[in-house]
Amino acid sequence: MGILRRVYLKSDSEIELIKKSSLLVGKTLGEVAKLIKPGVPLFYLDKVAEEFIRDHHGVPSFKGYNGYPASLCLSVNDVVVHGIPNNDVLQEGDIISVDCGAYLNGFHGDYAYTFAVGEISEEKRLLVERTKESLLHAIKYAVPGNHIGDISHAVESYVKPFNYGVVRELCGHGIGKRMHESPDIPNYGKPGTGELIREGMVFCVEPMINMGTHKVTVDADQWTVRTADGKPAAHFEHQMAITSKGFELLSTYQYVEEALKTN
Ligand code: CO
Numbered sequence: 001m002g003i004l005r006r007v008y009l010k011s012d013s014e015i016e017l018i019k020k021s022s023l024l025v026g027k028t029l030g031e032v033a034k035l036i037k038p039g040v041p042l043f044y045l046d047k048v049a050e051e052f053i054r055d056h057h058g059v060p061s062f063k064g065y066n067g068y069p070a071s072l073c074l075s076v077n078d079v080v081v082h083g084i085p086n087n088d089v090l091q092e093g094d095i096i097s098v099d100c101g102a103y104l105n106g107f108h109g110d111y112a113y114t115f116a117v118g119e120i121s122e123e124k125r126l127l128v129e130r131t132k133e134s135l136l137h138a139i140k141y142a143v144p145g146n147h148i149g150d151i152s153h154a155v156e157s158y159v160k161p162f163n164y165g166v167v168r169e170l171c172g173h174g175i176g177k178r179m180h181e182s183p184d185i186p187n188y189g190k191p192g193t194g195e196l197i198r199e200g201m202v203f204c205v206e207p208m209i210n211m212g213t214h215k216v217t218v219d220a221d222q223w224t225v226r227t228a229d230g231k232p233a234a235h236f237e238h239q240m241a242i243t244s245k246g247f248e249l250l251s252t253y254q255y256v257e258e259a260l261k262t263n
Contacts, residue, residue: 005182007174009200014107015241015250018176018202021058021109022239022250024102028052029113030255032072032100034263036115038092042074045098046085053102061101061108061179068223073099073112075225080167080208080216080233082223092118095128097235101179108179110204111251112237115260123211124232127164131209131234134158139205142240142247146197152189155207165214167233170225172205175239199244206237 010018031052032045050071053060060071068082075083075097076090083097090096099112114128138154156166172185183195187207210216212231219226227233239251 007182007195007201008176009198010176010202010241011200014176015202015248017105018107018109018239018241019250021102021104021107022111023109023252024053024056024058024104025100025109025111026252026255027056028100028102029098029111029253030259032098033113033115033256033259036090036096036117037263038090038118040090042076042085042088042090045074046070046072049100056104058102058104061103061110065179071100073097075099075233075235077232078227078230080210080225080227081170081235082225084221084223090117093120093124095120095124095232095234099235099237106177108175108177109239109250110175110179110237111239112206112235113253113256114234114236126162127209127211127232128234130159130162130164131207132236134207134209135205135236135238138207139238139240139247139249142197142203142205142242144197144199144242144244144246147192148183148185148194148197149189150191151205152186152194153191155205156188159207159209165210165212165227167208167210167214167216169216170208172203172237174201174203176202197242199242201242202240202250204237204239206235208233208235
């Protein structure tokens with residue numbers, strides 16, 4: 001908003017650096033994925049992630065960001081995003097969004113995956129699957145000449161038939177030397193509106209989809225975002241660069257998926 005909200009376009013060599021930050025996030029999520037089971041405390045997942053990022057010469061992007069106290073956002077069941085890791089223990093049937101950021105060589109990587117803890121209900125399984133699919137569907141619209149609103153609309157229209165709530169208060173974002181850059185990428189909107197998508201843009205698309213109402217509340221800690229009706233929410237985030245050919249995914253779920261196979 002306003003003239004100060006510039007979009008910083010990245011050169012190919014900057015995109016190569018961002019890819020390294022993003023790869024570190026992917027590997028960190030893979031390490032966390034190995035540990036997702038009933039009985040594991042949230043703070044332990046955070047500790048493992050922070051150590052892994054630092055061992056690989058990175059800095060956790062979230063820690064200290066506007067005073068945020070941890071390296072991961074761990075959002076269980078009715079927590080949509082920005083759950084602060086605490087002593088709570090994962091329970092069979094939970095879903096948990098793990099959101100991770102890593103700063104390396106001057107650039108940030110940032111993305112998220114929602115996991116099932118043990119066996120989950122069919123309605124939760126569908127919520128998670130459809131949220132992931134909404135992201136994979138929407139990023140196809142991230143090509144030069146389209147508008148941000150095309151991505152936004154793609155998320156919203158994908159989940160509409162399921163009567164899910166699309167969170168409106170939070171959105172995806174540009175990313176680079178700073179974790180949050182212009183433009184904002186809402187998960188609802190009209191095609192053809194918003195910023196023109198152009199070569200050199202790097203951004204994160206992150207649908208936050210609720211099983212029930214789209215309305216959310218924020219806890220007294222000023223971080224934890226919850227669904228207003230207490231029903232579960234799912235969250236996936238991918239990071240991509242816009243190139244002359246279309247989009248290039250910088251984020252990868254490869255390490256997560258490998259870990260899930262052997263869990
Ligand atoms: Co993000």
